[in-house]
Structure formats: structure tokens, C-alpha cells
Amino acid sequence: MTRHRVGGNGDPGDLRIRQLRARQMLRGELEPDDLEAYLQERVGLTTLEKAQNWARANAPWPLTFGLACCAIEMISVVGSPRMDAARFGAEVFRASPRQADMIILSGRISIKMAPVIRRIYDQMLEPKWVISMGACASSAGMFNNYALVAGADKFLPVDVYVPGCPPRPEALMYGIIKLQNKIKGQPDMGWRERYKAHGTEEVA
């Protein structure tokens, strides 16, 4: 959105001109060219989709889904005043999946829990995103045994993987920011940006 500082260059005559133009616009008296110039100067224009994505990205409401140790770090992101998720719009942890946008799978996914998670994911309304937090939710973590599903992406589409055991709250916040960029349509190219490796992405 474009903004002009109120007062312009400090010229009081300038302000008066703009006030009169605003009055003309509101009364419907502006010529079409003038109207377009007016809109470009004073009103932000964007596509509806971008606005929608911006709104969705800046207020992702997570579902309360703590499974194990990563849940404690997740609650630290939300609860502790140091790493505050409220500035990203994500402090409202909704308990009902119907009201939540994003599910942060924090913790190890056992075989008994996996169908439950799938049902909850199905109950969420579109658009929904999944952050797989921690090593246990992304792969099996350190527990490569009979009792765990080796990664949430075996039964859910995952958008962002946050590694760590447990990941620091800053790492989870970085994951949320990456998700926000992804929603806004600016996927963070990450290492590909640094090493100029564009063109190596897998498009599924």
C-alpha cells in the first residue's frame, strides 16, 4: 500500500489543494483521468488475492496441538514475553480445529496418534497449513522404532519443517515467518538464494 505523509512537503497550500480534490472525489466531480491519478496517489491498489494472502499470512491461528517436548518450546513461543508470537498474529491458539488455520505438529507422532491427527487435519477448513516442528515430527527423530510414524509427511501434506530437538523458539518463529512468506507467495528460496541454485527445486 502506498502512503503519503500527511502534510506533504510541509506546504500548507498543498494540503488545501488535496482537501479540495478529496471533496471533489467524494462528490463524484473528478474527471476519469484525474480520478485515476487521485487513486494512484492516495489509495493503495492491489489484487484481491494479494490482499487476501497478506491477511491470511499475518494472522495464522494455530491449533493447540502439543504432543511432547516440542510442545513446551511451542508454548514458550506463545507464552513467554521474550519470544512473543502475538506479533505475528499467532497468539490465538484455537482449540477447535474448525477455527484454526494452521496446525503445528510439535512432538513425536506415535502410531496410535496418527489417525487422530489425520482426522483433526481433515476437520480443519481450507486454507490450512502444517508446520512440522522438531525432528520427531519431520522424520522419526532419534526414535527410529516400531512405535512412531517416521514423519508427519507420511499422512499429511507438510508446508514447513522446523528441525531441532527441540528447536529453539527462535527457530520455530523463523519457521512461522517462512510459512508467512510462503502464504504471501514469496517463498523464501533460502539456500538457493545464497548459492544461486535456482532451478533445482522439485515441483511436485
Place this chain on the structure above:
Amino acid sequence: MPDATGLELIAAGVRERLGDEAVAGTIYHRGQATLEVAPDAVHDALAYLRDDAEEPFEFLMSVHGCDYFPEEPRLGVHYQLLSMQRLDRLGVRTRVGAEDPQVPSVVDMFSGADFQEREVFDMFGVVFDGHPDHRRILMPEDYEGYPQRRDFPMGGEPVLFTFNENEMPRWYE
């Protein structure tokens, strides 16, 4: 902990009460005393130790199992007893084979054994006679197999490296 002689006295007391074949042995290792009893004498032995022994152990702190594969008898069930008055601990152990692992349940004496015996059943397959709610507790209820037995495979996924990544089916196939 009862020291080695104290353990022998306890064993003698149990033998006197329940017969010679009730006690299968005593182990005193690193200051810890373990009394090994025959499987069908477990309930009576714990009752004796709780109520009638000269130095009673009134509280059951833990029931847990162990698989001693390949030694026979294979499955062991351990009971950890505690006496708060005398600040004393005693371990009671029983071993059963895998073909017919039946052990009397002690839930009627110590109601805290409920979940713990279910866990031993779930993980090792030891059947506790007289348990009111005998079903799996940690694994899904239709799971087959007893995971913590030594011959049960560890499970899990093989780690993907470049040499085996073409043999492992990926999730999108």
C-alpha cells in the same frame, strides 16, 4: 536395603510360610536385595511380606518386566517393595517362560499395580490372572506382538542414503 543376611532371613521366612519351592533364590548385588520366587507364589509372597513378615514392606512402588532372552525362563516380572517406616527397599522377582506366562495379579492387594501390570502384559505378554481389566495399555488394542521382547524387531525405517534411495519406496509412489 536389607543386607545379605537380612535377605536370607526374609527368604527363610517366605520359605517357612509358603514352602520350599516358593523361593527360587536370592540375589544380593551392589547393595540391593532381590528375592526370586516361583510364579504361582507371587501373590502369597507379597501378602506375607506386606502383612506378616517381621520386617514388613507395605508399599509396592513398581511392577515391571524384563526379557532375559536367551536365558530360560525368559520373561521376568519384578516387583519393587518399599517400607517407609524402615526406609528399606526389596525387590521380588519371578521368571516365567514364554509358552505359558501366567502370574497371579496383585491388584487386589495393591491397587497401583493395575496400570503397571497392563503395561507388562502389553510389552511382554505376561498374563496376570485376576486382573480386572486385562488389555493393552500403550499400544493400540489390536496390535499383534509384544514389542519389548528381545526377539521383536526394533522396527522403524531404514535411513535413506544415496546407495539405497532407489530401493526404498517413497511416499509419492
Place this chain on the structure above:
Amino acid sequence: MSDGPTTGDVQGAEGAPATGVSGRPTDIPYREREQSVTLERMPADGEPVYGTEIEPETELFTINMGPHHPATHGVLRLLLTLEGEIVRSVTPIIGYVHTGIEKSCEDQAYWKVIPFVERMDYLSYYFNAQAFCMAVERLLDEEVPPRAQYLRVIHLELNRIASHLFWLGTSALDLGAISILWHALRDREKILDIFEMSSGQRLHPRYFQVGGVVEDIPPGFDQKVRGFLADMPSRIDQYEAILDRNEILLQRLKHVGQVPLEELLSLGVTGPLLRAAGHPWDLRKAMPYSSYDHFEFKIPIGTQGDHYDRYRVRMAEMRESLKIVEQALDGLPEGPYITDNRKVALPPRHELATSMEALIHHFKLVTEGFRVPPGETYVAVESPRGELGCFVVADGSAKPARVHMRDPSFVNLQALRHMAEGGLIADLIAGVAMLDPILGGIDR
């Protein structure tokens, strides 16, 4: 394999069909019966739909709470039978975060088991490591140097305070006092900073090793901890000022959830729940380990055993832990921070350049690990939730043959039935909050 019952069948009365846990007949397969509703099994015309049969006098309503629920601390599933708002029976169903840690431990060297075991009771991680390390040290007959014992006590007590703060935050959240969560987590952040200073990681640091601790504390640790100790009593005062005489809390917690003492002892319940009922049993005083007998502290006990006493006991325990940390810091002895036995503990790095034996020891310890002579042992410590016991069976090789943690939450969960039956749903929530279950420890 024996042919004992492996499914959740409950034999019905004479002539009645067997029913599963949730009351539906067992000829429906398990997954459908317990986990989902399907439209293919709609009843024939004239038959009542399951769950809508209304009995003339009372209507018992079976409902499932969890495993995903904001108030069940972790993935605990409670099967409630309600009569109106009154809970008639509650059956906890666990296993939703069962990770097979104990089986994984059988595949790792003793040194590598420590991070596995830390993740069981994931809020009191140092206690898990302490129990395991004590068990292996007993099997090896190893002495822990006094400086390491004091350092262990400092970290254990700080972890106890952190665990109680988290309990306070989430319990107050369940009871409705939401702002306490922010305050408690703020103080917990300070403790996690202290842990990060000593070991580099906030949660699950692999700080306790068999024979001592992995590294000495850095300079500045002392000031930081003392700064925290100076602030914390006034913070606890603030929490007590908000919560102690709060009308809502008093009405929700006073005279609610009392369980008779004999019942608690028969269940094997330990920890703050037992102490709130008036029974002064604390392993730090009764069977002291790791130099706890060098410190002066009291054991807070309650009188009535209701939820309010459990809350007060934990708040008082936080204060006592602060005293212990202060005494440990004051009396911290000089000396090695890990045992000198090179067969068990890694040699310090500067020796590797000069001594061949140190190099060989380092190599053997890192690749194979130390071997433990055969034997079994059970060692218990006092964790914030009760008696945390560790049972280790060694078979002479470098990997344990069995590691089992007797987790206090697992045993304490059996007391939930006694606390909540006959009360309202809100009392059940308060009961789960005051019980302080940690599902990682329950399910392992």
C-alpha cells in the same frame, strides 16, 4: 505367544454380547468401534441409534475427552460417563505418545541412552538423566566427585522450580487464571537461560553423564544464578498474592478431590500428591542421594489432601528448592566435575595430545562405550511428580539389556479415578491439572 486376551473385550453378562471399551459390541472391528463413527452401520428401522437410548431414571452419557483437548496436559484420552454434569466414571486411555524409548535404549551404548531417557518425562529432564546415571553408577560401583554432586543438585533443583512453574502456568490456565501463564513462563525463561549457560541447550541438555557432569560451569554462572535467586522469592510472593486467596480458586480447589490416604498409599502415589495428604515422604530426606543430606530444607506437607493443598505444597516446594540452590552454590566444592576413571568418563581433551592411553580410552569410549558388569538395579530419585525410579539390567556388554523408568505420572494417573468420580466436569479438569501428568513419562 500365549493366547491371552489381546483386544479390549469386556465379557458381557450372561447372554449379552461382549462389548468393547466404549460399550459397542465387539463384532464391529476395533478401529470402527473405538475410533470412528460410520454411516454404513446405521441401525435398522425401529432400532435405536447407539447412544440415544434413554433410560427412564438416569441418562448416562459416554463421551470421549481427548486425546486432543486443550485441557488434558498432553495427549491423554479420558472416557467419561456422565450423568448430567456429574462424572460417574472416568477411564484414562493412554499410549498416544508411546515412543518405545525403552526398547530403543536396548540398542544404544550407555552413554547414548542418556538423551533417550531424558525425553521421557520431558519437563523434568535432569531427573530422568539423574536416575539413569545413578543406576549405572551403582552397577559400575563408581563414585561421583563432590563437585559434580553439588552441580547436579543445583541443576536438579532449578529443574524442579522450572517444572513447578510450568505446572503453575498451565494449571492456572485450565482454571481460568490465564495471565499466570505468561508470568510463570517468563520466570521459566530465566531458568532456561541458566541451563543454556551451563550446557548449551535449554531443553534436554545431555549434561549429566555417568560419573559426573559433562562440563564444568562457566564463569558468570554463579552471578546469574544468584541474580535469579534474588528475584524469585518476590515473584513467588506475587503469584501467591494473586492466587492464594482468590475466591474462584478457593471455590474450585478447596475440599475438592480428596482421596483418603490409605487409598493413595495402596495406589503407590508419591510426590506432592502424597505430601498434600499429610504423609511426609520425600526421597531427598528419607533416602538421600547425591549429597542432599548436606543441605537444610523442609518438606512442605498439606493437611487435607484436596486440590488446594496440592497447589500450596508445590508453591512451598519452589521456595525450598531456592534455598537448596543457594546452599549448594555457597558450598560448591572445588575438584573434578567427573570421575577420574578413564574407563567410564572421557579424558579431558588436552591429554589426548600427549597420552596414548587417553587416546585409546577416548576411542573405546566413543566407539563402543564402557562395559558394565552383569547385574540389575533399581534406583529412585524424587522428581517433581513423585518417585522416579530407574531399573537397569546389564549383561556385561556395552549396551543395557533393559532400561525401565518407573514414572511417577504413570502411577499417579490411577488416582484420577478416585479424585474425579462423583464430581463435576470442572472438578475433573482441576484434578487433571493438580495431578500434573506428563504424558511423555506416562507413555514412554
